[in-house]
Amino acid sequence: MTPREIAIALLAAGGVFFAFVAAVGILRLPDLYTRSHSASKSDTLAAGLSLAAVALTFGSDLSTIKALLLLLFMFITNPTAAHAIARAAAEEGIEPWTREEEVDE
Protein backbone atom coordinates (compact mmCIF):
# COMPACT_ATOMS: atom_id res chain seq x y z
CA MET A 1 0.00 0.00 0.00
CA THR A 2 1.26 3.42 -0.86
CA PRO A 3 1.11 6.13 1.80
CA ARG A 4 -1.73 7.68 -0.10
CA GLU A 5 -3.78 4.51 0.07
CA ILE A 6 -3.11 4.28 3.78
CA ALA A 7 -4.28 7.85 4.25
CA ILE A 8 -7.42 7.13 2.24
CA ALA A 9 -8.14 4.02 4.28
CA LEU A 10 -7.63 5.93 7.53
CA LEU A 11 -9.92 8.74 6.46
CA ALA A 12 -12.60 6.34 5.32
CA ALA A 13 -12.30 4.35 8.53
CA GLY A 14 -12.62 7.55 10.54
CA GLY A 15 -15.70 8.44 8.54
CA VAL A 16 -17.28 5.08 9.26
CA PHE A 17 -16.39 5.34 12.94
CA PHE A 18 -17.99 8.74 13.43
CA ALA A 19 -21.04 7.76 11.38
CA PHE A 20 -21.35 4.82 13.76
CA VAL A 21 -21.02 7.13 16.77
CA ALA A 22 -23.72 9.38 15.30
CA ALA A 23 -26.07 6.41 14.88
CA VAL A 24 -25.41 5.11 18.38
CA GLY A 25 -25.87 8.60 19.74
CA ILE A 26 -29.27 8.97 18.12
CA LEU A 27 -30.38 5.71 19.68
CA ARG A 28 -28.95 6.28 23.15
CA LEU A 29 -29.41 9.97 23.88
CA PRO A 30 -32.55 10.99 25.74
CA ASP A 31 -34.18 13.92 23.93
CA LEU A 32 -34.41 15.93 20.77
CA TYR A 33 -31.68 18.42 21.65
CA THR A 34 -29.09 15.88 22.67
CA ARG A 35 -29.95 13.73 19.67
CA SER A 36 -29.54 16.58 17.28
CA HIS A 37 -26.04 17.07 18.72
CA SER A 38 -25.20 13.58 17.67
CA ALA A 39 -27.09 13.66 14.39
CA SER A 40 -25.61 16.91 13.22
CA LYS A 41 -22.05 16.95 14.37
CA SER A 42 -20.62 13.49 14.48
CA ASP A 43 -22.34 13.11 11.16
CA THR A 44 -20.75 16.25 9.75
CA LEU A 45 -17.31 15.01 10.68
CA ALA A 46 -18.09 11.55 9.30
CA ALA A 47 -19.22 13.00 5.99
CA GLY A 48 -16.23 15.32 6.03
CA LEU A 49 -13.75 12.49 6.52
CA SER A 50 -15.43 10.37 3.85
CA LEU A 51 -15.40 13.24 1.38
CA ALA A 52 -11.76 13.92 2.19
CA ALA A 53 -11.06 10.28 1.38
CA VAL A 54 -12.92 10.73 -1.91
CA ALA A 55 -10.97 13.86 -2.73
CA LEU A 56 -7.71 12.07 -2.05
CA THR A 57 -8.74 9.10 -4.16
CA PHE A 58 -9.34 11.22 -7.21
CA GLY A 59 -6.03 12.98 -6.77
CA SER A 60 -5.70 16.10 -8.87
CA ASP A 61 -8.93 16.09 -10.76
CA LEU A 62 -11.95 18.29 -11.08
CA SER A 63 -13.78 15.81 -8.89
CA THR A 64 -11.42 16.73 -6.06
CA ILE A 65 -12.54 20.33 -6.26
CA LYS A 66 -16.15 19.21 -6.25
CA ALA A 67 -15.55 16.98 -3.25
CA LEU A 68 -13.92 19.89 -1.44
CA LEU A 69 -16.85 22.14 -2.31
CA LEU A 70 -19.26 19.51 -1.02
CA LEU A 71 -17.22 19.44 2.15
CA LEU A 72 -17.49 23.19 2.50
CA PHE A 73 -21.25 23.23 1.95
CA MET A 74 -21.65 20.37 4.38
CA PHE A 75 -19.89 22.41 7.04
CA ILE A 76 -22.10 25.40 6.37
CA THR A 77 -25.48 23.72 5.96
CA ASN A 78 -25.31 21.03 8.65
CA PRO A 79 -25.01 23.33 11.64
CA THR A 80 -27.61 25.63 10.12
CA ALA A 81 -30.08 22.76 9.83
CA ALA A 82 -29.33 21.59 13.37
CA HIS A 83 -29.85 25.12 14.62
CA ALA A 84 -33.16 25.39 12.75
CA ILE A 85 -34.42 22.15 14.27
CA ALA A 86 -33.32 23.07 17.79
CA ARG A 87 -34.80 26.53 17.48
CA ALA A 88 -38.08 25.17 16.19
CA ALA A 89 -38.17 22.80 19.15
CA ALA A 90 -37.42 25.62 21.56
CA GLU A 91 -40.18 27.73 20.03
CA GLU A 92 -42.60 24.85 20.48
CA GLY A 93 -41.68 24.87 24.15
CA ILE A 94 -40.03 21.49 24.29
CA GLU A 95 -38.04 21.41 27.51
CA PRO A 96 -34.51 20.08 27.30
CA TRP A 97 -33.85 16.92 29.24
CA THR A 98 -31.59 17.45 32.25
CA ARG A 99 -29.85 15.28 34.79
CA GLU A 100 -32.09 16.29 37.67
CA GLU A 101 -35.35 15.04 36.18
CA GLU A 102 -34.30 11.49 35.60
CA VAL A 103 -31.22 9.65 36.69
CA ASP A 104 -31.54 6.88 34.14
CA GLU A 105 -32.86 6.92 30.62
Next chain:
Amino acid sequence: MTGTQILVPVRDSVTLRNTVAYAAESAVDAEPGAAPTLHFVYPVSERVTVGDPPEDATELLDRVRAWVAEDLGDNAASIGVETALVGPDEYLFNPGDYADVLGRYAAENDVETVVLDPEFNPSGMTPLLPPLETELERAGLAVEIAPVERPTRRFPLARRAGLGQFAVLFGWAYGFYLLVGGTLSTFDLATGAISGLVVAGLLWRISLSGFVDVSRLAGRLGRLVVYAPFLLWEIAKANFQIAYVVLHPDLPIDPEVVEFDAAVWSELPVTTLANSITLTPGTLTIDVSRRHFTVHALTDGAREDLLGGTLERAVRFVFYGRSAARIPSPAERDADSDDAERPTEGENA
Protein backbone atom coordinates in the same frame (compact mmCIF):
# COMPACT_ATOMS: atom_id res chain seq x y z
CA MET B 1 -61.38 58.49 -1.36
CA THR B 2 -59.63 57.93 1.87
CA GLY B 3 -61.60 56.68 4.83
CA THR B 4 -61.26 57.91 8.35
CA GLN B 5 -58.87 55.21 9.49
CA ILE B 6 -55.67 55.41 7.51
CA LEU B 7 -52.90 52.88 7.63
CA VAL B 8 -49.41 53.87 6.52
CA PRO B 9 -46.71 51.22 6.45
CA VAL B 10 -43.38 52.93 7.09
CA ARG B 11 -39.81 52.15 6.28
CA ASP B 12 -36.90 54.48 5.91
CA SER B 13 -37.11 55.89 2.39
CA VAL B 14 -36.52 59.13 0.55
CA THR B 15 -40.22 59.77 0.11
CA LEU B 16 -41.34 58.77 3.58
CA ARG B 17 -41.39 62.35 4.82
CA ASN B 18 -43.72 63.43 2.00
CA THR B 19 -45.88 60.35 2.38
CA VAL B 20 -46.41 61.19 6.03
CA ALA B 21 -47.31 64.73 5.06
CA TYR B 22 -49.79 63.46 2.47
CA ALA B 23 -51.39 61.09 4.96
CA ALA B 24 -51.71 63.90 7.49
CA GLU B 25 -53.30 66.11 4.86
CA SER B 26 -55.84 63.42 3.93
CA ALA B 27 -56.73 63.03 7.59
CA VAL B 28 -57.26 66.77 7.93
CA ASP B 29 -59.39 66.79 4.77
CA ALA B 30 -61.61 63.99 6.00
CA GLU B 31 -65.18 64.93 6.84
CA PRO B 32 -65.48 66.80 10.10
CA GLY B 33 -66.73 64.83 13.05
CA ALA B 34 -65.42 61.55 11.67
CA ALA B 35 -62.56 61.39 14.19
CA PRO B 36 -59.90 60.18 11.79
CA THR B 37 -56.93 58.21 13.03
CA LEU B 38 -53.58 57.73 11.37
CA HIS B 39 -51.89 54.40 11.96
CA PHE B 40 -48.20 54.28 11.19
CA VAL B 41 -46.99 50.71 11.31
CA TYR B 42 -43.52 49.32 10.87
CA PRO B 43 -43.50 45.73 9.61
CA VAL B 44 -40.56 43.94 11.19
CA SER B 45 -38.96 41.64 8.65
CA GLU B 46 -36.97 39.55 11.05
CA ARG B 47 -38.45 37.65 13.87
CA VAL B 48 -37.86 39.14 17.28
CA THR B 49 -38.36 36.49 19.91
CA VAL B 50 -36.07 37.70 22.64
CA GLY B 51 -35.31 41.23 23.68
CA ASP B 52 -36.45 44.61 22.45
CA PRO B 53 -37.74 45.46 19.01
CA PRO B 54 -35.07 46.71 16.63
CA GLU B 55 -33.84 50.15 17.51
CA ASP B 56 -34.07 51.61 14.03
CA ALA B 57 -37.77 50.68 13.95
CA THR B 58 -38.65 52.47 17.17
CA GLU B 59 -36.48 55.38 16.20
CA LEU B 60 -38.18 55.71 12.84
CA LEU B 61 -41.63 55.57 14.44
CA ASP B 62 -40.61 58.31 16.86
CA ARG B 63 -39.46 60.41 13.96
CA VAL B 64 -42.74 59.82 12.14
CA ARG B 65 -44.64 60.90 15.24
CA ALA B 66 -42.71 64.13 15.36
CA TRP B 67 -43.35 64.79 11.68
CA VAL B 68 -47.05 64.15 12.00
CA ALA B 69 -47.33 66.44 14.99
CA GLU B 70 -45.66 69.12 12.89
CA ASP B 71 -47.92 68.53 9.87
CA LEU B 72 -51.16 68.38 11.78
CA GLY B 73 -50.44 71.61 13.59
CA ASP B 74 -53.70 72.95 15.01
CA ASN B 75 -55.65 69.86 13.97
CA ALA B 76 -53.58 67.60 16.20
CA ALA B 77 -56.26 67.46 18.85
CA SER B 78 -58.97 66.04 16.58
CA ILE B 79 -56.85 63.48 14.79
CA GLY B 80 -55.57 60.35 16.47
CA VAL B 81 -52.10 59.08 15.72
CA GLU B 82 -51.08 55.51 16.43
CA THR B 83 -47.72 53.88 15.81
CA ALA B 84 -47.07 50.17 15.97
CA LEU B 85 -44.66 47.43 15.07
CA VAL B 86 -46.29 44.52 13.29
CA GLY B 87 -45.13 41.01 12.60
CA PRO B 88 -42.31 40.80 15.14
CA ASP B 89 -42.98 37.10 15.71
CA GLU B 90 -42.56 35.94 12.15
CA TYR B 91 -40.28 36.29 9.20
CA LEU B 92 -41.64 38.34 6.32
CA PHE B 93 -40.34 36.99 3.06
CA ASN B 94 -42.50 38.46 0.29
CA PRO B 95 -45.22 41.02 -0.39
CA GLY B 96 -47.83 38.42 0.52
CA ASP B 97 -46.38 38.14 4.03
CA TYR B 98 -46.32 41.90 4.43
CA ALA B 99 -49.91 42.14 3.18
CA ASP B 100 -50.90 39.45 5.70
CA VAL B 101 -49.56 41.24 8.76
CA LEU B 102 -50.77 44.63 7.55
CA GLY B 103 -54.19 43.14 6.78
CA ARG B 104 -54.38 41.64 10.23
CA TYR B 105 -53.52 44.98 11.81
CA ALA B 106 -56.11 46.67 9.59
CA ALA B 107 -58.79 44.20 10.62
CA GLU B 108 -58.05 44.74 14.30
CA ASN B 109 -58.30 48.50 13.97
CA ASP B 110 -61.12 48.77 11.39
CA VAL B 111 -58.82 50.29 8.84
CA GLU B 112 -60.04 50.36 5.27
CA THR B 113 -57.53 52.58 3.56
CA VAL B 114 -53.84 52.15 3.12
CA VAL B 115 -51.63 54.98 2.00
CA LEU B 116 -48.56 53.46 0.50
CA ASP B 117 -45.20 55.14 0.29
CA PRO B 118 -44.12 54.66 -3.34
CA GLU B 119 -40.63 53.85 -2.14
CA PHE B 120 -41.79 51.47 0.59
CA ASN B 121 -39.46 48.67 -0.23
CA PRO B 122 -38.45 46.44 2.66
CA SER B 123 -36.45 43.27 2.15
CA GLY B 124 -38.37 40.53 0.40
CA MET B 125 -39.82 42.69 -2.34
CA THR B 126 -38.59 41.58 -5.72
CA PRO B 127 -39.75 42.50 -9.19
CA LEU B 128 -40.71 38.86 -9.78
CA LEU B 129 -43.53 38.83 -7.23
CA PRO B 130 -46.86 40.60 -7.39
CA PRO B 131 -46.42 43.99 -5.74
CA LEU B 132 -47.57 44.76 -2.24
CA GLU B 133 -50.31 46.95 -3.64
CA THR B 134 -51.95 43.98 -5.38
CA GLU B 135 -51.57 41.78 -2.33
CA LEU B 136 -53.15 44.41 -0.08
CA GLU B 137 -56.07 44.85 -2.46
CA ARG B 138 -56.55 41.12 -2.43
CA ALA B 139 -56.78 41.39 1.35
CA GLY B 140 -59.73 43.75 0.88
CA LEU B 141 -58.08 47.08 1.56
CA ALA B 142 -58.29 50.24 -0.48
CA VAL B 143 -54.79 51.19 -1.47
CA GLU B 144 -53.63 54.58 -2.48
CA ILE B 145 -50.10 55.28 -3.51
CA ALA B 146 -49.13 58.59 -2.02
CA PRO B 147 -48.78 61.05 -4.92
CA VAL B 148 -45.50 62.40 -3.72
CA GLU B 149 -42.66 63.72 -5.75
CA ARG B 150 -39.91 61.26 -5.83
CA PRO B 151 -36.37 61.97 -6.82
CA THR B 152 -35.84 61.15 -10.46
CA ARG B 153 -35.18 57.50 -10.75
CA ARG B 154 -32.85 56.54 -13.52
CA PHE B 155 -33.18 52.90 -12.89
CA PRO B 156 -30.78 51.16 -12.89
CA LEU B 157 -28.14 53.79 -13.56
CA ALA B 158 -29.08 55.74 -10.46
CA ARG B 159 -28.20 52.74 -8.34
CA ARG B 160 -24.64 52.19 -9.33
CA ALA B 161 -23.93 50.22 -6.18
CA GLY B 162 -26.87 47.97 -6.93
CA LEU B 163 -25.72 47.37 -10.45
CA GLY B 164 -22.24 46.58 -9.19
CA GLN B 165 -23.67 44.07 -6.75
CA PHE B 166 -25.65 42.49 -9.53
CA ALA B 167 -22.58 42.21 -11.72
CA VAL B 168 -20.44 40.75 -8.95
CA LEU B 169 -23.06 38.23 -8.01
CA PHE B 170 -23.59 37.27 -11.63
CA GLY B 171 -19.84 36.87 -12.09
CA TRP B 172 -19.58 34.62 -9.06
CA ALA B 173 -22.51 32.47 -10.07
CA TYR B 174 -21.32 32.17 -13.65
CA GLY B 175 -17.75 31.37 -12.65
CA PHE B 176 -18.91 28.80 -10.15
CA TYR B 177 -21.18 27.18 -12.71
CA LEU B 178 -18.37 26.88 -15.21
CA LEU B 179 -15.96 25.58 -12.57
CA VAL B 180 -18.30 22.83 -11.48
CA GLY B 181 -19.34 22.10 -15.05
CA GLY B 182 -15.71 21.73 -15.95
CA THR B 183 -16.08 22.49 -19.64
CA LEU B 184 -16.33 25.61 -21.73
CA SER B 185 -18.64 24.23 -24.40
CA THR B 186 -21.19 26.53 -25.96
CA PHE B 187 -23.99 24.74 -24.16
CA ASP B 188 -22.37 25.26 -20.76
CA LEU B 189 -21.58 28.88 -21.52
CA ALA B 190 -25.20 29.54 -22.44
CA THR B 191 -26.86 27.66 -19.59
CA GLY B 192 -24.34 29.12 -17.17
CA ALA B 193 -25.19 32.63 -18.26
CA ILE B 194 -28.91 31.92 -17.82
CA SER B 195 -28.40 30.37 -14.37
CA GLY B 196 -26.15 33.24 -13.35
CA LEU B 197 -28.76 35.76 -14.42
CA VAL B 198 -31.49 33.95 -12.50
CA VAL B 199 -29.36 33.73 -9.35
CA ALA B 200 -28.22 37.33 -9.55
CA GLY B 201 -31.75 38.52 -10.37
CA LEU B 202 -33.18 36.75 -7.35
CA LEU B 203 -30.50 37.50 -4.83
CA TRP B 204 -28.73 40.72 -5.68
CA ARG B 205 -30.81 42.74 -3.29
CA ILE B 206 -30.14 40.59 -0.29
CA SER B 207 -26.58 39.43 -0.72
CA LEU B 208 -23.45 41.53 -0.81
CA SER B 209 -25.14 44.38 0.97
CA GLY B 210 -23.03 47.45 1.46
CA PHE B 211 -19.74 48.43 -0.01
CA VAL B 212 -16.74 46.23 0.13
CA ASP B 213 -13.59 47.54 1.72
CA VAL B 214 -10.96 45.56 -0.12
CA SER B 215 -8.04 45.86 2.30
CA ARG B 216 -10.21 45.01 5.29
CA LEU B 217 -11.69 42.09 3.41
CA ALA B 218 -8.22 40.82 2.55
CA GLY B 219 -7.20 40.99 6.20
CA ARG B 220 -10.30 39.10 7.22
CA LEU B 221 -9.81 36.45 4.56
CA GLY B 222 -6.20 36.01 5.62
CA ARG B 223 -7.19 35.54 9.24
CA LEU B 224 -10.04 33.28 8.13
CA VAL B 225 -7.44 30.99 6.58
CA VAL B 226 -5.80 30.82 10.01
CA TYR B 227 -9.16 30.29 11.65
CA ALA B 228 -10.27 27.35 9.48
CA PRO B 229 -7.61 24.85 10.66
CA PHE B 230 -8.14 25.98 14.23
CA LEU B 231 -11.87 25.36 13.90
CA LEU B 232 -11.24 21.97 12.26
CA TRP B 233 -8.93 21.04 15.11
CA GLU B 234 -11.53 22.10 17.69
CA ILE B 235 -14.16 20.10 15.83
CA ALA B 236 -11.99 16.99 15.70
CA LYS B 237 -11.01 17.26 19.36
CA ALA B 238 -14.56 17.79 20.51
CA ASN B 239 -15.83 14.98 18.31
CA PHE B 240 -13.61 12.53 20.16
CA GLN B 241 -15.07 13.76 23.44
CA ILE B 242 -18.58 13.20 22.12
CA ALA B 243 -17.65 9.78 20.79
CA TYR B 244 -16.36 8.94 24.26
CA VAL B 245 -19.54 10.19 25.92
CA VAL B 246 -21.88 8.45 23.50
CA LEU B 247 -20.06 5.11 23.59
CA HIS B 248 -19.49 5.16 27.36
CA PRO B 249 -21.72 2.54 29.05
CA ASP B 250 -23.01 5.07 31.61
CA LEU B 251 -23.74 7.80 29.05
CA PRO B 252 -22.15 10.57 31.18
CA ILE B 253 -24.08 13.49 29.79
CA ASP B 254 -25.31 16.52 31.67
CA PRO B 255 -27.24 18.70 29.22
CA GLU B 256 -27.97 22.28 30.16
CA VAL B 257 -29.09 25.38 28.36
CA VAL B 258 -26.64 28.26 28.69
CA GLU B 259 -27.32 31.86 27.81
CA PHE B 260 -24.69 34.51 27.38
CA ASP B 261 -24.00 37.75 25.56
CA ALA B 262 -21.21 37.33 23.10
CA ALA B 263 -18.71 40.10 22.55
CA VAL B 264 -19.16 40.17 18.80
CA TRP B 265 -21.13 42.89 17.14
CA SER B 266 -22.25 42.69 13.57
CA GLU B 267 -24.22 40.18 11.56
CA LEU B 268 -21.47 38.20 9.94
CA PRO B 269 -19.32 37.65 13.04
CA VAL B 270 -22.40 36.63 15.02
CA THR B 271 -23.39 34.17 12.31
CA THR B 272 -19.87 32.78 12.17
CA LEU B 273 -19.76 32.37 15.91
CA ALA B 274 -23.19 30.74 16.04
CA ASN B 275 -22.27 28.29 13.32
CA SER B 276 -18.91 27.56 14.90
CA ILE B 277 -20.62 26.87 18.22
CA THR B 278 -23.01 24.49 16.53
CA LEU B 279 -20.20 22.80 14.63
CA THR B 280 -18.18 22.23 17.75
CA PRO B 281 -19.68 19.08 19.16
CA GLY B 282 -21.25 19.33 22.55
CA THR B 283 -22.73 22.75 21.94
CA LEU B 284 -25.71 23.68 19.80
CA THR B 285 -26.93 27.20 19.18
CA ILE B 286 -30.67 27.29 19.83
CA ASP B 287 -31.39 30.96 19.45
CA VAL B 288 -29.49 34.10 18.69
CA SER B 289 -30.93 37.52 19.13
CA ARG B 290 -28.37 40.00 18.04
CA ARG B 291 -25.64 39.36 20.60
CA HIS B 292 -27.57 37.17 22.99
CA PHE B 293 -26.86 33.47 22.51
CA THR B 294 -28.94 30.61 23.81
CA VAL B 295 -26.83 27.49 23.60
CA HIS B 296 -27.60 23.89 24.47
CA ALA B 297 -24.53 22.19 25.89
CA LEU B 298 -24.34 18.42 26.09
CA THR B 299 -21.70 18.03 28.76
CA ASP B 300 -20.11 20.02 31.52
CA GLY B 301 -16.83 20.12 29.63
CA ALA B 302 -18.46 21.51 26.50
CA ARG B 303 -20.08 24.21 28.60
CA GLU B 304 -16.81 25.22 30.18
CA ASP B 305 -15.14 25.37 26.77
CA LEU B 306 -17.91 27.58 25.51
CA LEU B 307 -17.77 30.02 28.39
CA GLY B 308 -13.99 29.88 28.30
CA GLY B 309 -14.47 31.85 25.13
CA THR B 310 -11.85 30.26 22.89
CA LEU B 311 -14.14 30.22 19.88
CA GLU B 312 -15.44 33.68 20.57
CA ARG B 313 -11.93 35.00 20.79
CA ALA B 314 -11.02 33.30 17.53
CA VAL B 315 -14.01 34.81 15.73
CA ARG B 316 -13.08 38.24 17.05
CA PHE B 317 -9.56 37.67 15.83
CA VAL B 318 -10.86 36.93 12.34
CA PHE B 319 -13.12 39.94 12.09
CA TYR B 320 -11.49 42.61 14.17
CA GLY B 321 -7.84 41.68 14.29
CA ARG B 322 -5.48 40.69 17.02
CA SER B 323 -6.15 43.43 19.54
CA ALA B 324 -9.84 42.55 19.82
CA ALA B 325 -9.01 38.95 20.65
CA ARG B 326 -7.91 39.97 24.14
CA ILE B 327 -11.36 40.89 25.45
CA PRO B 328 -12.20 38.80 28.52
CA SER B 329 -14.09 35.53 28.02
CA PRO B 330 -17.82 35.25 28.80
CA ALA B 331 -17.07 33.52 32.10
CA GLU B 332 -14.72 36.31 33.19
CA ARG B 333 -17.17 38.99 32.06
CA ASP B 334 -19.88 37.30 34.04
CA ALA B 335 -17.72 37.22 37.15
CA ASP B 336 -17.11 40.93 36.76
CA SER B 337 -20.73 41.94 36.39
CA ASP B 338 -23.10 39.56 38.11
CA ASP B 339 -26.25 41.33 37.13
CA ALA B 340 -28.08 39.72 34.21
CA GLU B 341 -30.38 36.77 34.53
CA ARG B 342 -28.16 33.91 33.51
CA PRO B 343 -29.70 30.86 35.07
CA THR B 344 -27.09 28.22 34.47
CA GLU B 345 -23.80 29.98 34.48
CA GLY B 346 -23.60 30.32 38.20
CA GLU B 347 -23.14 26.59 38.60
CA ASN B 348 -20.00 26.60 36.51
CA ALA B 349 -18.37 29.72 37.77
